[in-house]
Amino acid sequence: MTAHRSPAPDDGVFDVGFAAELDRLFRWRRDVRRFRTDPLADGLLEEIIASAELSPSVGNSQPWRWVQVVSPERRAAIREAFGDANAEALEGYRGDRARVYAGLKLSGLDDAPVHLAVFAHPDPGQGDGLGRRTMPETVEYSVVMAVASLWFAARARGIGVGWVSIIDPARVHAALDVPDDWRLVAYLCLGYPAAASEVPELETVGWQARTDAARRRLTR
Numbered sequence: 001m002t003a004h005r006s007p008a009p010d011d012g013v014f015d016v017g018f019a020a021e022l023d024r025l026f027r028w029r030r031d032v033r034r035f036r037t038d039p040l041a042d043g044l045l046e047e048i049i050a051s052a053e054l055s056p057s058v059g060n061s062q063p064w065r066w067v068q069v070v071s072p073e074r075r076a077a078i079r080e081a082f083g084d085a086n087a088e089a090l091e092g093y094r095g096d097r098a099r100v101y102a103g104l105k106l107s108g109l110d111d112a113p114v115h116l117a118v119f120a121h122p123d124p125g126q127g128d129g130l131g132r133r134t135m136p137e138t139v140e141y142s143v144v145m146a147v148a149s150l151w152f153a154a155r156a157r158g159i160g161v162g163w164v165s166i167i168d169p170a171r172v173h174a175a176l177d178v179p180d181d182w183r184l185v186a187y188l189c190l191g192y193p194a195a196a197s198e199v200p201e202l203e204t205v206g207w208q209a210r211t212d213a214a215r216r217r218l219t220r
Contacts (some may be wrong), residue, residue, distance in 0.1 A: 029151055
């Protein structure tokens with residue numbers, strides 16, 4: 001395995017120590033819902049986004065669009081949209097499952113110092129359509145890759161990220177007044193975690209444990 005040899009400078013090969021640290025980063029990349037309210041250090045958000053911009057994209061189209069939400073009015077509209085969607089989701093559960101759901105901390109919208117909406121431009125001129133004529137959904141897949149890259153870049157710098165998926169994309173569009181053809185991929189909260197843990201919170205509270213990879217792997 002090439003990762004075990006000593007790499008030469010700038011040859012794109014990483015040693016086993018780096019691979020172990022990368023695995024540790026993967027374990028610590030948790031969905032954070034409990035944040036301190038401290039603002040991020042100056043320039044840190046820009047640094048994290050710059051790392052995320054290195055993410056691969058179909059046809060090198062870079063279809064992601066970052067929207068930082070700072071307006072109190074717009075943030076209030078997002079909180080309201082989440083509250084309505086969360087109440088509707090709770091109605092879909094019964095018994096113990098409803099009780100556990102009601103006690104879950106499902107967003108960090110109130111405390112996270114940074115709100116970042118990530119959209120996909122469905123037909124960016126960049127890339128001239130390469131690689132997406134047969135699979136146009138690769139535009140959104142590329143944006144998901146950028147979100148993952150941002151998540152790891154943030155965690156490596158001590159910043160937690162939470163993905164707010166219990167929300168109506170149409171209401172996010174309306175609240176943020178972005179172009180009609182942009183598609184919401186992720187609404188993210190970023191900030192310093194209130195507590196550190198490598199165990200997913202949903203596992204800690206008994207909602208869903210992680211399962212063995214063999215359950216999701218096929219050989220053909």
